[in-house]
Amino acid sequence: MRKVITFLKEQTKDGLLPWSAQDATAKRFSLSHAAVELLALQNGIFPARYQRNKNMIQIEEQLRLFQSRVAVIGCGGLGGYILEELARLGVGQIVAIDPDIFEEHNLNRQILSSPANLGQPKVAAAAERLAQVNPAVTVTAIQDAFCLANGFELLAGTHVAVDALDSISYRLQLAEFCNLAGIPMVHGAIGGWYGHVASQFPGETTVQQIYRHWVAGKGIEQQLGNPAFTPAVVASLEVAEVCKILLGKGEPLRNRKLSIDLLEMEMQEISYAPAPVTLVDAA
Amino acid sequence: MKITLKLFATFRNGRFKVAEQELPEGTDVRQVVLGLGLTEEEIGIVMLNGRHGELDSTLSHGDTLSLFPLVGGG
Numbered sequence: 001m002r003k004v005i006t007f008l009k010e011q012t013k014d015g016l017l018p019w020s021a022q023d024a025t026a027k028r029f030s031l032s033h034a035a036v037e038l039l040a041l042q043n044g045i046f047p048a049r050y051q052r053n054k055n056m057i058q059i060e061e062q063l064r065l066f067q068s069r070v071a072v073i074g075c076g077g078l079g080g081y082i083l084e085e086l087a088r089l090g091v092g093q094i095v096a097i098d099p100d101i102f103e104e105h106n107l108n109r110q111i112l113s114s115p116a117n118l119g120q121p122k123v124a125a126a127a128e129r130l131a132q133v134n135p136a137v138t139v140t141a142i143q144d145a146f147c148l149a150n151g152f153e154l155l156a157g158t159h160v161a162v163d164a165l166d167s168i169s170y171r172l173q174l175a176e177f178c179n180l181a182g183i184p185m186v187h188g189a190i191g192g193w194y195g196h197v198a199s200q201f202p203g204e205t206t207v208q209q210i211y212r213h214w215v216a217g218k219g220i221e222q223q224l225g226n227p228a229f230t231p232a233v234v235a236s237l238e239v240a241e242v243c244k245i246l247l248g249k250g251e252p253l254r255n256r257k258l259s260i261d262l263l264e265m266e267m268q269e270i271s272y273a274p275a276p277v278t279l280v281d282a283a
Numbered sequence: 284m285k286i287t288l289k290l291f292a293t294f295r296n297g298r299f300k301v302a303e304q305e306l307p308e309g310t311d312v313r314q315v316v317l318g319l320g321l322t323e324e325e326i327g328i329v330m331l332n333g334r335h336g337e338l339d340s341t342l343s344h345g346d347t348l349s350l351f352p353l354v355g356g357g
Binding site for chain 2: 209210
């Protein structure tokens, strides 16, 4: 390993490690791109691909992102943008979960879809895209539907779960699972010009409260559909939440929900009562 | 009693964004929802004075009630 580190340091220019050097190191020492990036970050070498992160994400934070595992549940409208942004941010392990294949009606908004991959699994497109965007990221593609029953298998070791589902009932299962497993969840939903975002930490019930009045079926997306831009907006807000939660900085949307209206360009914040604190046995 | 009723997203279509409403004492949120021609199933969020509210919440003079439709897509 010392040889590798010395080689990496020799390739560093102005405190930055160019991608060509990362790639050459992987080939020369028969290491994965992930292994090379980990060694670089652990030894204070900043990969040049993240240089524009540098004034907001310090090298130890970049290492923390790289050592994080984030699951994206749903690889459609929201999920496609979320996956793209997580990989570019430098989150090292990304789990992409979706049972579906691409269909023509996905083409107006789902960034992973194209006429060439209609009929292909969404998670296969996700793995292919992320391998192109950031080869140092390890992607686990799971072509399956998330539910309470398979949660522990699918989300093992996950630091944050990102909701990119299109079903309220599955979303409620994800929220319930995340509480059981002690995983923070970033929730997002869209319909037409509208969307909302919230983050739920273990022990909180924000998502359950948001869908408190839900009985069955879908929301306004059933009538309105979803355009190209709403998923991109809500997905980006979700990734900002993931970044803050992983790094423990800023103020996540905790016990509050941000509602977005892109037609009138209005944002509303709704407060939720904090979850009751479980009292520890005084004895 | 008077309340301020705010509607959001598709609930504004053919209605209004914000209106003062004169209501009998003891009116609850559900009665306002049904009075607008909406069904309980269409309701996503009930916000009462900036905080999460319930369909059963009883309204008081001076309250601001906001109604948001259900949004669930991805």
